[in-house]
Amino acid sequence: MARYFKEQDIDEFRECFYLFARSGQITSLDELTVVMRSLGMSPTIQELAGYLKGKGGKMSFADFLEVMHIHSRAENxxxxxxxxxxxxxxxxxxxxxxxxxxxxxxxxxxxxxxxxxxxxxxxxxxxxxxxxxxxxxxxxxxxxxxxxx
CATH class of the missing domain: 1.10.238.10 (EF-hand)
Structure with missing residues (x-):
């Protein structure tokens, strides 16, 4: 996923991710909502639930980068x-x-x-x-x- 984002963007994503996902993983819809919206995205609750469900209810930072890439392509x-x-x-x-x-x-x-x-x-x-x-x-x-x- 690093090829889709600039290093500066990945650093910002990482900082925000670990600020709200203190355990190192996102495990709730609330955490995912706060992280993505803090980064300027505006996914719907249905989209967020689908992203989290697609990752088995737990999302590592690598999974999160993949979701950010998918969503940034969908959001125009x-x-x-x-x-x-x-x-x-x-x-x-x-x-x-x-x-x-x-x-x-x-x-x-x-x-x-x-x-x-x-x-x-x-x-x-x-x-x-x-x-x-x-x-x-x-x-x-x-x-x-x-x-x-």
Whole structure:
């Protein structure tokens, strides 16, 4: 499984895994839920139960890496975000006013700071007075961060 993740990611997974699986194995649905969601995944309870059942009710770190790989391939965050934008796009224009996007980023979910939004807008070449093609914006915002940052 190491070939599917960067060494830095594996270290983060290992740290989180052993923080919640003190016995060295995940043995409950609660443990698996907390570990995966702490790592930014959003599996359903049914998916989590299936993963744990597929490993016989106990999951070692190697098993966990396999599950993370399987789930990361199934979870398509950029597509989910674009679909959310489309659901709110009543006139099907494919764009959102930059001010509205800023408001969403700062006030929904975890809420980004004004500085974080400014950095994202700068990276995506978004001006505060214009409109944003949300499909293009999502591609930029969800792109992996280069290793040299």
């Amino acid at each position: 965050l950029p597509n989910e975000v674009v679909n959310a934008f489309k659901a709110g796009d009543t006139d099907k224009s494919g764009v959102i006013p930059a001010k509205q996007l800023r408001n969403l980023l700062q006030n929904w979910g975890e809420g980004l700071s004004a500085r974080e939004v400014d950095n994202i807008f700068r990276e995506a070449n978004v001006t505060n007075s214009g409109t944003v093609r949300y499909e293009d914006f999502v591609k930029i915002a969800c792109a992996p961060v280069p290793d040299y940052y």
